[in-house]
Amino acid sequence: MCDHDVSTHEKDETEVKVKEGIDQGTVDAARALESKNYSAGFSTEIEQEFAPKGLNEDIVRFISEKKEEPEWMLEWRLKAFERWKQMKEPDWAKVNYPKIDYQDIYYWAAPKKGAKYESIDDVPEEILETYKKLGIPLREAEVLLGVEGAAESAAEARTDKPKVAVDAVFDSVSVATTFQKELKEAGVIFMSISEAVKEYPELVKKYLGTVVPQSDNFFATLNCAVFSDGTFVYVPKGVRCPMELSTYFRMNAQGTGQFERTLIVVDEGAYVSYLEGCTAPMRDENQLHAAVVELVAMDDAEIKYSTVQNWWPGDENGKGGVYNFVTKRGDCRGARSKISWTQVETGSAVTWKYPSCILRGDDSVGEFYSIAVTNGRQQADTGTKMLHLGKRTKSRIISKGISAGKSDQTYRGLVSVHKKAERARNFTQCDSLLIGDTCGAHTVPYIETRRADAQLEHEATTTKLSEDQLFYARQRGLDEEAAVALLVNGFVRDVIQQLPMEFAVEAQSLLQVSLEGSVG
Amino acid sequence: MAALKDLFPNPNAAELELAGLYAGLKANPQRERNFEAFAQTGLPHTRVEAWKYSDLRNAVQSLPEAGVETEMTSAFVSADATVIEIGSGVPKLPKGMRVASEENLTALGGAEDLPVAALGAALTRAGQSLLIEVTQSPEKPVHLVFDTVSANAFQRVSFVVRKGVQFSVLESHIRSGGFSSIVLEYSVEAGAALERFIYQKAVTSAVQVTTCIIHLADDASLSQAGIGFGAKLARMETQVYHHGENAKASINGAYLVGDGYHLDQTSLVRHAQPHCETEQLVKGAVMDGGRAVFQGKFFVAKKAQKTAAQMAHNALILENGGEVNAKPELEIYADDVECAHGNTVGALDETALFYMRQRGIPETQARALLTRAFIGEALDDMPEALGEILMEEAGAWLTERL
Numbered sequence: 001m002c003d004h005d006v007s008t009h010e011k012d013e014t015e016v017k018v019k020e021g022i023d024q025g026t027v028d029a030a031r032a033l034e035s036k037n038y039s040a041g042f043s044t045e046i047e048q049e050f051a052p053k054g055l056n057e058d059i060v061r062f063i064s065e066k067k068e069e070p071e072w073m074l075e076w077r078l079k080a081f082e083r084w085k086q087m088k089e090p091d092w093a094k095v096n097y098p099k100i101d102y103q104d105i106y107y108w109a110a111p112k113k114g115a116k117y118e119s120i121d122d123v124p125e126e127i128l129e130t131y132k133k134l135g136i137p138l139r140e141a142e143v144l145l146g147v148e149g150a151a152e153s154a155a156e157a158r159t160d161k162p163k164v165a166v167d168a169v170f171d172s173v174s175v176a177t178t179f180q181k182e183l184k185e186a187g188v189i190f191m192s193i194s195e196a197v198k199e200y201p202e203l204v205k206k207y208l209g210t211v212v213p214q215s216d217n218f219f220a221t222l223n224c225a226v227f228s229d230g231t232f233v234y235v236p237k238g239v240r241c242p243m244e245l246s247t248y249f250r251m252n253a254q255g256t257g258q259f260e261r262t263l264i265v266v267d268e269g270a271y272v273s274y275l276e277g278c279t280a281p282m283r284d285e286n287q288l289h290a291a292v293v294e295l296v297a298m299d300d301a302e303i304k305y306s307t308v309q310n311w312w313p314g315d316e317n318g319k320g321g322v323y324n325f326v327t328k329r330g331d332c333r334g335a336r337s338k339i340s341w342t343q344v345e346t347g348s349a350v351t352w353k354y355p356s357c358i359l360r361g362d363d364s365v366g367e368f369y370s371i372a373v374t375n376g377r378q379q380a381d382t383g384t385k386m387l388h389l390g391k392r393t394k395s396r397i398i399s400k401g402i403s404a405g406k407s408d409q410t411y412r413g414l415v416s417v418h419k420k421a422e423r424a425r426n427f428t429q430c431d432s433l434l435i436g437d438t439c440g441a442h443t444v445p446y447i448e449t450r451r452a453d454a455q456l457e458h459e460a461t462t463t464k465l466s467e468d469q470l471f472y473a474r475q476r477g478l479d480e481e482a483a484v485a486l487l488v489n490g491f492v493r494d495v496i497q498q499l500p501m502e503f504a505v506e507a508q509s510l511l512q513v514s515l516e517g518s519v520g
Numbered sequence: 521m522a523a524l525k526d527l528f529p530n531p532n533a534a535e536l537e538l539a540g541l542y543a544g545l546k547a548n549p550q551r552e553r554n555f556e557a558f559a560q561t562g563l564p565h566t567r568v569e570a571w572k573y574s575d576l577r578n579a580v581q582s583l584p585e586a587g588v589e590t591e592m593t594s595a596f597v598s599a600d601a602t603v604i605e606i607g608s609g610v611p612k613l614p615k616g617m618r619v620a621s622e623e624n625l626t627a628l629g630g631a632e633d634l635p636v637a638a639l640g641a642a643l644t645r646a647g648q649s650l651l652i653e654v655t656q657s658p659e660k661p662v663h664l665v666f667d668t669v670s671a672n673a674f675q676r677v678s679f680v681v682r683k684g685v686q687f688s689v690l691e692s693h694i695r696s697g698g699f700s701s702i703v704l705e706y707s708v709e710a711g712a713a714l715e716r717f718i719y720q721k722a723v724t725s726a727v728q729v730t731t732c733i734i735h736l737a738d739d740a741s742l743s744q745a746g747i748g749f750g751a752k753l754a755r756m757e758t759q760v761y762h763h764g765e766n767a768k769a770s771i772n773g774a775y776l777v778g779d780g781y782h783l784d785q786t787s788l789v790r791h792a793q794p795h796c797e798t799e800q801l802v803k804g805a806v807m808d809g810g811r812a813v814f815q816g817k818f819f820v821a822k823k824a825q826k827t828a829a830q831m832a833h834n835a836l837i838l839e840n841g842g843e844v845n846a847k848p849e850l851e852i853y854a855d856d857v858e859c860a861h862g863n864t865v866g867a868l869d870e871t872a873l874f875y876m877r878q879r880g881i882p883e884t885q886a887r888a889l890l891t892r893a894f895i896g897e898a899l900d901d902m903p904e905a906l907g908e909i910l911m912e913e914a915g916a917w918l919t920e921r922l
Contacts, residue, residue, distance in 0.1 A: 434855035
């Protein structure tokens with residue numbers, strides 16, 4: 001995916017005052033995330049089809065029609081739209097942005113030509129270029145673009161590596177899903193949600209909106225009305241999904257919003273690991289991204305959901321950038337089920353995102369691992385919610401925030417233990433590192449419990465690196481750089497370790513926080 | 521008063537009664553400003569973030585009946601201190617203290633963010649609002665006793681603690697019913713030291729809000745500790761401002777909340793200058809039907825480099841059905857700081873309990889002892905005699921209930 005060549009980027013002339021003890025590598029890495037180094041910031045010149053700007057019932061109907069959806073889906077959308085009109089945009093998060101004009105957005109944009117191609121020669125050069133620039137090798141791009149026969153050859157070419165099936169979403173439509181055949185053999189359904197609505201309506205109907213209800217919040221309800229595409233995954237009973245599944249989101253067209261919808265259902269005893277990546281071109285105006293992700297885990301099922309979010313953060317003056325207002329929620333519906341969220345958040349101008357777990361099943365487990373880096377004028381208000389409903393449910397939250405530039409970052413999390421959640425356990429740790437004195441780091445945890453036998457622990461720190469630890473490491477013969485690298489490595493390690501191998505590599509190149517040798 | 525009534529978004533009976541009380545008082549600009557600040561929010565409810573866990577509007581639907589004289593006494597009566605009763609005329613003060621003004625006309629700072637304190641300041645009647653200057657360290661601590669029985673009590677006491685003075689205050693907040701909003705302000709000048717010890721107790725029909733704002737100048741210090749038992753709804757709020765360099769604050773507290781009680785301990789510490797320290801330790805236990813709220817916030821401004829601030833809240837839920845809501849918050853804009861908070865909620869340590877029972881201590885007694893020791897840590901820094909008074913109260917409370 002997006003390859004950030006941090007090592008070769010030229011040093012910025014404007015010197016940021018760096019506190020003693022903070023690794024130059026960390027500073028460089030944070031700076032590398034500054035706008036001018038955003039390598040995914042190009043846009044693809046391709047003929048696109050748009051729905052008229054603005055939002056009304058007709059647009060909702062238009063989207064539904066374009067997707068050739070059944071009647072029930074349209075009605076579901078319209079119901080959400082009615083609801084949305086009554087709702088108010090939330091303002092409690094610690095973020096500031098100009099009011100969004102919801103009538104000034106294209107709710108539907110798609111590459112004009114058909115989405116699947118016969119041979120690599122038929123694929124528009126522009127789209128190929130896009131994937132090349134994003135660092136997705138041509139062979140994989142071929143697969144991504146659905147060139148017939150490419151999947152097999154790409155699979156062969158990569159036999160030394162674990163396979164990853166990819167669904168690529170370009171603005172409003174899914175352009176390709178790879179490895180469908182192989183997955184089908186295993187019984188796994190992995191396709192764009194618009195295909196799933198047509199092919200597996202019963203499954204979609206059964207689960208859609210059951211984790212994030214239609215009226216959940218302003219942005220989720222908007223998504224219900226206008227969601228364009230996204231991914232549907234169903235892993236049947238007892239199946240361990242044979243490969244990592246991945247969706248790649250790309251917002252390309254100007255003035256568009258992206259409203260993807262992901263639904264992952266993992267049946268009894270099954271397992272899936274799912275990766276999500278996002279980029280967008282550099283544009284002066286703000287783009288809205290309001291996605292909804294719903295996860296359902298039945299008895300003994302496990303879902304591992306990893307995100308590397310690298311939407312365009314806007315330039316150093318805060319112009320442009322993506323508003324990332326996402327509702328992600330997992331429902332541990334079955335006993336002993338487990339949902340694990342891992343996120344590396346480096347992009348977006350404004351982030352409003354709280355991947356959550358509803359721990360309904362007895363003995364279910366929820367996890368949240370997050371690294372968030374903000375720089376420039378970025379604002380992030382992110383965290384998680386762990387709702388303990390079932391007996392002996394456990395949750396673990398590890399959040400590492402690095403703030404630099406003029407950015408503002410808030411961890412906001414809720415741990416709630418309900419009356420019947422016998423012997424619930426939670427451990428939360430949120431650490432923040434500040435680089436420079438023009439940024440902010442905040443921690444706002446909410447802890448609510450009604451059980452005598454619950455054990456909840458929360459720790460948070462905000463610091464620069466410890467002088468004592470540095471001294472100690474240097475006493476052991478490490479030079480300063482290596483000592484700092486070691487400590488910074490330690491700072492984010494808990495989270496990096498949770499990422500699947502491929503993503504860990506990408507996360508590292510995104511963070512470049514001198515993590516040599518310790519990942520894996 | 522039509523205009524003022526209109527200020528409330530959707531007035532409930534209590535808010536209209538409060539507007540009526542306000543209309544009956546002699547107008548002055550300070551009063552007006554405070555009341556308007558209150559009216560902006562009205563009685564705060566769960567949708568007001570700072571009152572998320574304490575629904576005052578619901579607790580005070582109309583102004584409650586007067587309390588009756590009660591047997592409740594402050595544990596501090598046995599302390600060696602000079603008693604000052606607030607509300608019964610101009611008090612006689614010990615040497616080193618004087619009443620600077622019989623009606624405190626200074627505006628309440630940040631009134632919009634403290635709607636209930638603003639209400640308290642707006643509705644004080646003659647003799648209920650004092651400005652006291654402390655020029656020399658009094659020989660003995662002073663013991664402030666606030667209104668216990670009135671149907672509604674609005675009192676305000678402000679102290680200016682002059683440079684280098686050591687000032688020790690015991691506060692008894694006891695209510696036998698009704699609704700009260702008590703406002704305290706301490707301005708601690710350079711090098712001065714304030715010790716503030718608090719005792720809060722009320723019946724389950726009382727609604728009680730106490731707001732204390734403390735300003736610390738260069739090298740000033742605050743040492744605060746106390747115990748609270750809650751009320752129908754009791755909120756003990758403390759705001760500390762580090763205005764000078766090298767100021768130090770420790771804000772500790774213990775609580776025991778039983779069936780039918782609600783206690784909210786909220787604090788905000790603002791670090792505006794470098795090299796200041798804050799330490800906070802709040803420990804408590806709740807029984808079935810009790811609700812404890814801890815909200816703590818440290819704010820560190822960009823300028824406040826080298827701030828050291830530690831916050832800890834540890835709670836025990838002694839029985840299922842007891843509820844603890846905590847929100848320990850950090851808002852930090854300076855990079856060279858050491859700030860941390862910790863929060864734990866859980867049950868008593870089974871191993872310790874087992875050990876004590878092995879030694880022949882009956883279970884209930886063992887639980888009472890362990891709980892007492894647990895919350896006692898928050899009172900460790902108090903002068904021994906005072907700490908013991910509060911610990912004894914805690915012990916009696918636990919023995920009665922466990």
